[in-house]
Amino acid sequence: MTNHWSDIQNADLILIMGGNAAEAHPCGFKWVTEAKAHNKARLIVVDPRFNRSASVADLYAPIRTGTDIAFLGGLINYLLENDKIQHEYVRNYTDLPLIVREGFGFENGLFDGYDAERRGYPDKSTWNYEIGPDGYALTDPTLSHPRCVYQLLRAHYSRYTPELVSSICGTPQDLMLKVWEAVAETSAPGKVMTIMYALGWTQHTVGSQMIRCGAMVQLLLGNIGMPGGGMNALRGHSNIQGLTDLGLLSNLLPGYLTLPRDTEQDYAAYIAGRAPRPLRPNQLSYWQYYERFHVSLMKAWFGPNATVENNWAYDWLPKLDIPGYDVLKVFDMMYEGQINGYFCQGFNPIGSFPNKAKVSAALSRLKYLVVMDPLQTETAEFWRNAGEHNDVDTAAIQTTVFRLPTTCFAEENGALVNSGRWLQWHWQAGDPPGLARTDVHIMAGLYHRLRELYLSEGGVFPDPILGLHWNYARPDEPSAEEIAMEYSGKALTNLTDPNTGAVEVRAGEQLAGFGQLRADGSTACGCWIWSGSWTQQGNQMARRDNADPFGMGQTLGWAWAWPANRRILYNRASARPDGHPWDPVKKRLVWWNGTRWAGTDVPDFKLDSPPEEGMSPFIMTPEGTARFFAVDMMAEGPFPEHYEPFETPIGRNPLHPDNPLARSNPAARVFKNDMELFGTAEEFPYAATTYRLTEHFHFWTKHCRLNAITQPEQFVEIGEALASELGIAAGDRVKVSSNRGYIKAVAVVTKRIRPLTVDGRTVHHVGIPLHWGFSGLAKNGFITNTLTPFVGDGNTQTPEFKSFLVNVEKA
Numbered sequence: 079m080t081n082h083w084s085d086i087q088n089a090d091l092i093l094i095m096g097g098n099a100a101e102a103h104p105c106g107f108k109w110v111t112e113a114k115a116h117n118k119a120r121l122i123v124v125d126p127r128f129n130r131s132a133s134v135a136d137l138y139a140p141i142r143t144g145t146d147i148a149f150l151g152g153l154i155n156y157l158l159e160n161d162k163i164q165h166e167y168v169r170n171y172t173d174l175p176l177i178v179r180e181g182f183g184f185e186n187g188l189f190d191g192y193d194a195e196r197r198g199y200p201d202k203s204t205w206n207y208e209i210g211p212d213g214y215a216l217t218d219p220t221l222s223h224p225r226c227v228y229q230l231l232r233a234h235y236s237r238y239t240p241e242l243v244s245s246i247c248g249t250p251q252d253l254m255l256k257v258w259e260a261v262a263e264t265s266a267p268g269k270v271m272t273i274m275y276a277l278g279w280t281q282h283t284v285g286s287q288m289i290r291c292g293a294m295v296q297l298l299l300g301n302i303g304m305p306g307g308g309m310n311a312l313r314g315h316s317n318i319q320g321l322t323d324l325g326l327l328s329n330l331l332p333g334y335l336t337l338p339r340d341t342e343q344d345y346a347a348y349i350a351g352r353a354p355r356p357l358r359p360n361q362l363s364y365w366q367y368y369e370r371f372h373v374s375l376m377k378a379w380f381g382p383n384a385t386v387e388n389n390w391a392y393d394w395l396p397k398l399d400i401p402g403y404d405v406l407k408v409f410d411m412m413y414e415g416q417i418n419g420y421f422c423q424g425f426n427p428i429g430s431f432p433n434k435a436k437v438s439a440a441l442s443r444l445k446y447l448v449v450m451d452p453l454q455t456e457t458a459e460f461w462r463n464a465g466e467h468n469d470v471d472t473a474a475i476q477t478t479v480f481r482l483p484t485t486c487f488a489e490e491n492g493a494l495v496n497s498g499r500w501l502q503w504h505w506q507a508g509d510p511p512g513l514a515r516t517d518v519h520i521m522a523g524l525y526h527r528l529r530e531l532y533l534s535e536g537g538v539f540p541d542p543i544l545g546l547h548w549n550y551a552r553p554d555e556p557s558a559e560e561i562a563m564e565y566s567g568k569a570l571t572n573l574t575d576p577n578t579g580a581v582e583v584r585a586g587e588q589l590a591g592f593g594q595l596r597a598d599g600s601t602a603c604g605c606w607i608w609s610g611s612w613t614q615q616g617n618q619m620a621r622r623d624n625a626d627p628f629g630m631g632q633t634l635g636w637a638w639a640w641p642a643n644r645r646i647l648y649n650r651a652s653a654r655p656d657g658h659p660w661d662p663v664k665k666r667l668v669w670w671n672g673t674r675w676a677g678t679d680v681p682d683f684k685l686d687s688p689p690e691e692g693m694s695p696f697i698m699t700p701e702g703t704a705r706f707f708a709v710d711m712m713a714e715g716p717f718p719e720h721y722e723p724f725e726t727p728i729g730r731n732p733l734h735p736d737n738p739l740a741r742s743n744p745a746a747r748v749f750k751n752d753m754e755l756f757g758t759a760e761e762f763p764y765a766a767t768t769y770r771l772t773e774h775f776h777f778w779t780k781h782c783r784l785n786a787i788t789q790p791e792q793f794v795e796i797g798e799a800l801a802s803e804l805g806i807a808a809g810d811r812v813k814v815s816s817n818r819g820y821i822k823a824v825a826v827v828t829k830r831i832r833p834l835t836v837d838g839r840t841v842h843h844v845g846i847p848l849h850w851g852f853s854g855l856a857k858n859g860f861i862t863n864t865l866t867p868f869v870g871d872g873n874t875q876t877p878e879f880k881s882f883l884v885n886v887e888k889a
């Protein structure tokens with residue numbers, strides 16, 4: 079989230095699109111209720127299903143799954159054509175005036191530089207701003223230059239007419255225009271819309287671009303940086319935000335630092351490539367301090383073994399030979415027999431990963447599988463023949479499965495990071511049962527044994543293991559407190575003020591925040607964005623002061639938010655260029671008080687930079703502005719374009735009917751074997767989507783009797799029109815199949831899913847919740863992911879769980 083849960087109470091309009099917060103985030107949803115009750119906010123829901131969020135909305139519009147870029151692109155066109163943009167905001171705070179390089183182009187559905195053989199854009203050199211002789215990006219404040227971002231944006235989305243968008247999305251035009259009109263009202267400087275989204279946007283091959291497109295709408299309206307505004311990703315597991323913060327993706331390091339590529343063997347070049355100089359005069363370009371964060375991380379990991387002489391142990395970091403070893407890639411390699419051992423720590427891929435048949439075959443090719451989990455999972459039992467639900471030949475599977483029971487959060491101390499970036503400390507509530515051990519205990523044990531083996535037997539490249547700095551009171555099980563302090567960071571030598579020479583932080587003391595980090599090895603910090611969460615004053619995450627002095631829900635004394643206890647990101651943008659809030663009464667967040675920036679939140683800005691200096695609010699980009707034009711950062715192009723799901727019910731992209739390369743995302747993550755497994759609308763005519771229910775949490779709660787009682791058995795939702803066409807009555811058993819397999823379930827026949835008219839034909843949706851399987855107390859059932867395709871977004875590699883094709887028959 080750019081903002082946070084309790085800030086939603088400040089919204090004037092709430093758009094839930096690509097999520098179902100009432101169902102999946104029922105606690106957070108209370109802030110929507112607050113906004114409606116106390117701020118007269120309106121709620122709009124755009125979703126293929128009339129879901130639980132829609133049931134309390136002021137306006138609901140149906141949409142065909144996978145087509146939100148068309149909807150939002152049409153909205154961008156509408157805002158531009160009807161002059162419903164926040165002019166002063168976009169001119170000053172976004173890249174609309176910047177000029178793009180000559181040669182940049184978009185034709186027939188593809189951006190400049192496409193390589194069909196490699197299915198991607200290896201050459202993105204024209205996807206950038208034009209740089210002048212002084213090293214700064216060129217601009218045209220009049221917005222009239224034909225290659226300025228404003229003109230390119232306008233031209234790109236002029237194709238997204240209401241007629242075309244409606245025919246792609248299946249949203250009736252009158253409803254669509256009602257949504258657009260309501261959204262457009264928030265272009266007034268004091269009016270703010272928030273966007274709440276989750277998997278309905280992320281789980282598509284164009285997921286990242288859907289989210290970008292939503293952010294572009296918010297920028298045009300001036301809604302980013304404002305209280306009650308922002309782009310709010312409703313996260314999944316209680317600590318999934320913490321997972322990405324800590325860099326637990328194969329191409330990341332903690333704090334969104336990135337692993338080097340194999341082309342980056344040189345340390346200085348690695349840093350230079352990540353620490354950009356400002357691209358416009360007087361801008362901050364905060365990533366220019368990358369090396370401070372990086373060196374402090376290396377000091378946290380390797381301690382005295384990271385030295386200036388060995389480039390802070392740069393050679394010990396893995397160098398990626400491909401964009402990343404994401405889970406799709408790893409399971410594909412496993413399937414191809416290229417991996418023989420796998421640790422499944424808090425992961426149940428048989429249930430949660432696409433194309434169960436492929437995942438199952440992949441696990442069968444392992445020598446060993448280690449499952450670290452507090453519960454019995456389908457993955458730990460993938461080899462068990464559970465009849466029709468898991469029809470495998472047990473005798474043919476040779477994989478050895480080790481099951482290591484772990485504790486769960488309630489049996490440990492620690493912090494969870496919520497969607498709003500708050501780190502909230504929690505305390506152990508009970509002792510673990512039986513032989514269960516903490517994950518830290520198990521991993522520490524593995525580390526010590528590996529280290530002993532390297533010491534006694536040697537081996538290829540022992541340095542990173544032997545060089546690790548393991549300085550904990552209990553080496554076998556470091557405590558949550560020690561690890562938290564390490565993430566927050568400390569001084570390794572006395573830190574002195576460069577001007578006065580006075581000692582600011584003594585050696586061994588905790589740091590106050592990332593502003594104190596140094597690139598000379600004198601500080602250690604395990605995750606720079608979390609720096610300040612545990613200071614000399616103690617554990618900031620354990621704070622529980624809910625005082626709200628400004629009545630806006632910015633409770634700065636409750637827990638701790640990254641970065642720097644800041645609650646709303648880019649909050650400088652809540653004030654005019656001259657430093658006064660756009661709305662000084664109800665939306666007062668930060669302001670220039672004559673000598674410095676002050677506010678109801680921690681200013682996201684250089685505190686002493688006066689408005690006259692012209693520093694822009696988006697201090698993380700080199701030019702200081704938010705980007706409509708993503709330069710070369712996205713896999714499929716600088717502007718989001720609508721592409722069809724890989725399994726499309728209409729078989730063509732109405733925007734580019736004549737170019738098969740531009741039918742579905744031309745830069746998606748897709749593997750050769752899986753291409754052959756995509757089904758077509760002739761055989762599988764219905765658009766399917768999968769989702770969750772309040773009554774279950776993934777595959778865990780089917781182990782609990784009460785949850786198993788409330789939702790005992792797998793069902794699928796079918797609209798009344800389709801049910802009557804197929805002769806299916808409520809309660810019938812149906813067989814739902816895709817080109818990868820089938821499941822059987824009880825039919826729920828509903829008014830909540832209605833047929834849509836798309837590209838001149840009728841498209842029916844089938845809704846499939848995902849919580850059942852072949853272990854636990856609920857009725858044994860099929861795995862929903864038997865049906866889903868093994869294909870992902872080209873940027874995040876998130877699988878396309880939300881749009882694929884199925885057929886439905888009476889079982």
Ligand SMILES: Nc1nc2c(c(=O)[nH]1)N[C@H]1C(S)=C(S)[C@@H](COP(=O)(O)OP(=O)(O)OC[C@H]3O[C@@H](n4cnc5c(=O)[nH]c(N)nc54)[C@H](O)[C@@H]3O)O[C@H]1N2
Pocket residue numbers: 095096097098099101102103124125126127129141142143144145146275276277278279312313314315767768769770771772773774775776880881
């Ligand atoms: N009770 C409960 N709560 C949970 C979870 C749980 O298992 N149980 N899981 C947690 C996790 S890990 C996560 S990630 C979150 C997920 O939270 P959500 O994303 O809100 O959950 P989903 O139910 O997967 O999907 C949300 C909605 O997306 C819609 N949708 C599908 N395709 C499209 C599309 O193309 N466009 C649009 N606009 N909408 C579409 C679906 O119809 C559905 O209503 O929930 C978390 N909360």
Ligand SMILES: Nc1nc2c(c(=O)[nH]1)N[C@H]1C(S)=C(S)[C@@H](COP(=O)(O)OP(=O)(O)OC[C@H]3O[C@@H](n4cnc5c(=O)[nH]c(N)nc54)[C@H](O)[C@@H]3O)O[C@H]1N2
Pocket residue numbers: 277281314315423424425426427429430431450451452453455484485486487517768769770776777778848862863866879
């Ligand atoms: N078709 C379809 N598939 C989906 C989705 C969808 O919407 N549609 N949603 C996707 C999403 S958003 C997600 S997040 C994934 C979830 O996918 P997974 O992460 O695989 O699923 P979970 O069941 O949430 O968690 C895995 C295991 O973690 C264990 N666990 C809990 N606490 C601990 C702990 O402290 N330590 C250890 N070691 N284990 C622990 C749980 O018991 C559980 O068995 O599913 C994805 N799959």
Ligand SMILES: [Mo]
Pocket residue numbers: 313314315318
């Ligand atoms: Mo999730």
